[in-house]
Amino acid sequence: MMTKRGGFSLIESLLALAITAGLLILTTGTGRQLTQPFRHDRLAWYQVIQVLERPGQFQLDKVVGDTLVLTTLTDHHESVRVAVDSKLVLRVTNDRDQGYYPLLNRVVAVHWHPLRTKGLVYMQLKQEELPWEETILDLRGPTDSLRSGQ
Numbered sequence: 001m002m003t004k005r006g007g008f009s010l011i012e013s014l015l016a017l018a019i020t021a022g023l024l025i026l027t028t029g030t031g032r033q034l035t036q037p038f039r040h041d042r043l044a045w046y047q048v049i050q051v052l053e054r055p056g057q058f059q060l061d062k063v064v065g066d067t068l069v070l071t072t073l074t075d076h077h078e079s080v081r082v083a084v085d086s087k088l089v090l091r092v093t094n095d096r097d098q099g100y101y102p103l104l105n106r107v108v109a110v111h112w113h114p115l116r117t118k119g120l121v122y123m124q125l126k127q128e129e130l131p132w133e134e135t136i137l138d139l140r141g142p143t144d145s146l147r148s149g150q
Helices: 010-035 042-052
Strands: 058-064 067-072 079-084 090-094 101-104 107-114 120-127 133-138
Touching (some): 042 101, 042 133, 058 107, 079 107
Antiparallel strands (some): 067 079, 079 090, 090 101, 107 120, 120 133
């Protein structure tokens, strides 16, 4: 005489396995953020300013919303954009939003305000869990002494 055993069916077992795997993935992802909190790196902020203000590199073209449009001062005088992408990375791209030159991570918002002096831009930047940063960028391009080779 056979006795009927109670247990899980195949579908119930697979469902339990999927739920367990999902919980494991969520736990490890959350744990990584809790054990490695975001640290404020002042050097990264200064490097962004240094890259944008590098002599002979960029000149201000215009500000369109929260996007800074610059002209490269190389032989080709290409147009590039500085903006925050969907992954919260402040990056430099070409005019077709191609290319990837990351400047700063975890940027929630950036605002550009051109000043009366041509080529000067007031920049406000907010990173996750940090206060607003502010500076004035000098994007006037080469000075007269640089043009004449002195």
